[in-house]
Amino acid sequence: MNAYLFEFIGTAMLILLGNGVVANVLLKETKGSDDGWVGITLAWGIAVFTGVFIAADVSGAHLNPAVTLGLAAAGKFSYNLVAGYMLAQILGAMAGTTLVWLAYKKQYDATTDKAALLATFATGPAIRSPFWNFITEMIGTFALVFGVMYIAGGTLGDQPVKLGSLDALPVALLVIGIGLSLGGPTGYAINPARDLGPRIMHALLPLKGKGGSDWGYALIPILGPFVGGLLAAFAFLAIGY
Template sequence: MTVYIFEFIGTAMLILIGNGIVANVVLKGTKGADAGWTGISLAWGIAVFSGVFISADVSGAHLNPAVTFGLATAGKFAWELVPGYMVAQVLGAMMGNLLVWLTYKKQYDATEDQGALLATFSTAPAIRSPFWNLVTEIIGTFALVFGVFYIAGGTVSDEPIKLGALDALPVALLVMGIGFGLGGPTGYAINPARDLGPRIMHAILPLKGKGSSDWSYAWVPIVGPLIGGALAALMYMWIGV
């Protein structure tokens, strides 16, 4: 049970800081509107660092169903723990975005742009093309999970892979690099929980004039990262060193 609690806490911290910067940039009446994409990418790296550092020594700090799925596919994580980890990650993401909403409550009330409101919860493509949006999410998540294999586990062996606190910084830098280099087309969900949990909160919170939660797009940041995580695992096993 403790591992699930720390996955929940770590993911909540990830979303609180990560979507917190988005809210600071796009909502009306904040002091962070000039931070832009650079601020968003930097803050998401810090968000990953914080979430991983907090939960690493207890749960292994997956904070992402794509990481959990990739590690299990490579035989580095027990399949029986996968459902519990994924549920904890989604619930943690929901809690993190609830805290963002509470923090920026007056700014949410002042913002009429439905796209800006949704952006503080979930991702959306710059150019909507489901196939190519899916490809983007697959590639971005492949880069993340493949990097995690070598940051946390090094060479292929029979030992399980578990992120430690010392791995928090390199993983954070990797996510920051993905944001700068690959994030433009889709907003780089690269994490099904990061998108699904907050999207659920967008649907259920009493946001004034919030509009659609865009469920027609929601499958892309779920399916794409899971495929990317699995492909990273297969590549890791195929290389075998």
């Protein structure tokens, strides 16, 4: 139970700080509109650092269904725990993005740009091309999961791969690198829970003039990361450790 709880809390903190910076940049009447892409990317790195540091020593701080699935496929995490971790991650993402909405309630009320409103919840492509958007998300998540496996001790023989609190900084730096290098085409979801949980809340919350939640795109930031996570696991096993 504690592991599931800390996956929930860690993911909620991740999304609170991550989507919080997007809201600060994109919504009307905020003081952060000049931060831009670099500011968003750096803040997401801080969000990852915080979430991982909080959850690491209890749950291993996956905070991402693609990481959970990749570790299970590599034999480094029990399949019996996968469903519970994924549910906790999605619920945490829903909670975190709801806190963003509460913190920026007046700014949400002042914003009429439907695309900007959705972007503070979920990701979207710069150029809509489902196949290539999928490839981008797959590659970005491959880089994340493959890196995490080694950061978390994947070279230590039969020892399990588990993030500790000391791993929070290198994982955060990895996410910053992915955002700056690979984030432009799709907004680098690289995490099914990060996109799905907030997208659900975009559909449910009483946002003024919000428009649709773009469910036609929603499978891309789910399937791309899952495939990327599995490919990272296979590469990790093929290379040896």
